[in-house]
Amino acid sequence: MKLPARGLDRDAVLEKLETYRGRDLPWRNGRSFGIAFDGGREVESVCREALARFAYDNALDPTAIPSARRLDMEVVGIVTEKLGGGPGVTGNCTSGGTESILLAVKAARERHRRLKPRAGRPEILMPRTAHAAFRKAASYFDLDVVETEVDPATFLADAGAMRKAVTERTALLVGSAPCWPYGVVDPIPELGRLALEKDIPLHVDACVGGFLLPYFRRLGATFPEFGFGVPGVTSVSVDLHKFAFVPKGVSVLLHRDADFRRGQTYVCADWPGYTIFNPTVQSSRSVGPLAAAWAALHFLGDEGYLEMARQELEGMRRLIEGIRAIPALEVLGRPDFALVAAKSDSVDVFHVADELQKRGWDVPVQLRCHDLPASLHFLVTPVNARLIPQMVSDLRPAVEAARGLPKGRLEGALTDLLASVDPDEPHGKLVSRLFSLAGIEGTELPERRAPVWELLEALPPEVRREIVGEFMNLLYTPEACPAQSG
Ligand SMILES: Cc1ncc(COP(=O)(O)O)c(C=O)c1O
Numbered sequence: 141m142k143l144p145a146r147g148l149d150r151d152a153v154l155e156k157l158e159t160y161r162g163r164d165l166p167w168r169n170g171r172s173f174g175i176a177f178d179g180g181r182e183v184e185s186v187c188r189e190a191l192a193r194f195a196y197d198n199a200l201d202p203t204a205i206p207s208a209r210r211l212d213m214e215v216v217g218i219v220t221e222k223l224g225g226g227p228g229v230t231g232n233c234t235s236g237g238t239e240s241i242l243l244a245v246k247a248a249r250e251r252h253r254r255l256k257p258r259a260g261r262p263e264i265l266m267p268r269t270a271h272a273a274f275r276k277a278a279s280y281f282d283l284d285v286v287e288t289e290v291d292p293a294t295f296l297a298d299a300g301a302m303r304k305a306v307t308e309r310t311a312l313l314v315g316s317a318p319c320w321p322y323g324v325v326d327p328i329p330e331l332g333r334l335a336l337e338k339d340i341p342l343h344v345d346a347c348v349g350g351f352l353l354p355y356f357r358r359l360g361a362t363f364p365e366f367g368f369g370v371p372g373v374t375s376v377s378v379d380l381h382k383f384a385f386v387p388k389g390v391s392v393l394l395h396r397d398a399d400f401r402r403g404q405t406y407v408c409a410d411w412p413g414y415t416i417f418n419p420t421v422q423s424s425r426s427v428g429p430l431a432a433a434w435a436a437l438h439f440l441g442d443e444g445y446l447e448m449a450r451q452e453l454e455g456m457r458r459l460i461e462g463i464r465a466i467p468a469l470e471v472l473g474r475p476d477f478a479l480v481a482a483k484s485d486s487v488d489v490f491h492v493a494d495e496l497q498k499r500g501w502d503v504p505v506q507l508r509c510h511d512l513p514a515s516l517h518f519l520v521t522p523v524n525a526r527l528i529p530q531m532v533s534d535l536r537p538a539v540e541a542a543r544g545l546p547k548g549r550l551e552g553a554l555t556d557l558l559a560s561v562d563p564d565e566p567h568g569k570l571v572s573r574l575f576s577l578a579g580i581e582g583t584e585l586p587e588r589r590a591p592v593w594e595l596l597e598a599l600p601p602e603v604r605r606e607i608v609g610e611f612m613n614l615l616y617t618p619e620a621c622p623a624q625s626g
Pocket residue numbers: 236237238239241271273316318319320345346347348379391
């Protein structure tokens with residue numbers, strides 16, 4: 141694409157932009173149980189306006205734009221109060237869960253270097269269910285990840301296994317409230333005791349559920365404490381762009397006190413340009429997302445979030461009941477929050493997802509990982525919760541249709557293909573042979589995704605990583621941009 145020689149008028153620009161959405165997932169229709177944290181059109185409209193009004197303001201220098209700092213600190217204050225934080229608790233808004241986790245890990249690494257300079261390469265000790273962002277942080281900031289098994293029935297972190305894995309190099313312990321794959325809240329008080337005993341920071345990843353879980357508790361749900369009321373918890377991340385229904389770009393990272401935050405921030409006062417003091421990874425950044433977060437919190441208020449939580453909790457219970465009534469499916473663990481995973485021993489869940497897609501539902505899958513089975517993964521929101529009875533009534537025939545479809549079709553072909561690999565074969569050629577085995581043409585995924593998931597599951601992890609990386613490289617080339625429908 142080239143820059144137009146002469147600018148278009150406002151309406152033409154906006155109209156053209158809208159045509160780009162032609163192939164996007166229609167997530168506003170309530171039929172998506174995937175990536176849309178949809179709180180409905182009312183809160184969206186208020187946030188949209190707040191975002192637009194502050195879009196061009198730069199949070200780079202909070203002394204020049206004090207509104208940026210005020211919005212940041214007021215949002216931090218609201219989240220601190222929700223998580224039982226006292227006066228010493230401090231923190232910042234970041235651009236999302238990953239950034240909050242990156243910064244929590246960086247802060248822990250700096251602390252470890254300071255207190256145990258001779259301990260060697262620092263480690264993050266975490267249950268297998270901890271979010272991939274911790275692995276990303278380890279790879280960015282040069283730490284190792286030590287992973288412990290979770291309980292095979294409850295999918296909860298095993299504090300005993302973590303205790304055994306602690307070494308001099310352990311720089312950070314991690315627990316989730318809840319974990320993304322199964323929606324269960326780890327035994328944070330037990331992890332807190334371990335953290336205190338060994339004097340190691342404990343980060344609670346409450347990115348997905350941290351904001352609404354206190355409301356779930358008010359509605360009668362029971363699960364372990366996970367906030368600053370738990371001795372030993374030193375930092376907590378809570379994403380507002382998930383279940384606080386704020387547009388993308390806002391998470392909150394809190395520390396028990398300013399000392400734990402020290403390693404999070406970056407200062408540079410010895411280069412020829414302006415003095416840099418950043419609490420986040422980004423330097424120049426829009427105030428828009430902060431304004432949108434503040435707007436959502438004030439628009440919905442305590443009562444509004446309680447009502448959202450009630451809809452989610454009821455939706456989650458109805459969904460679990462509906463899945464349990466289908467003998468071929470099994471809910472994994474006992475979800476505490478609005479994330480429900482279901483496996484099957486008799487049908488291929490990848491085919492079930494395809495059959496649901498044929499019936500107009502978007503339900504993602506999770507691949508098998510070590511001993512953890514492949515599963516369907518449902519994210520319940522106040523909007524899709526209303527359609528759960530319809531979704532469940534389509535789930536039953538989807539399972540029946542999947543029963544007739546073959547499982548493990550690619551295995552033989554893949555074994556043959558991998559056996560025939562010539563070590564001198566150009567890398568790209570092998571990748572394209574693997575792609576075509578799964579029905580991937582260029583960057584177009586097949587309508588039915590089961591062969592793609594099957595292929596990824598069957599590949600050794602290092603090959604899997606490579607081919608996903610290669611696919612991403614191809615996706616992000618100008619030539620691969622999809623033609624739009626408009
Ligand atoms: C528990 C948990 N932590 C971290 C993240 C990463 O958040 P983000 O996608 O905002 O970077 C997610 C995302 O779903 C999550 O569920």
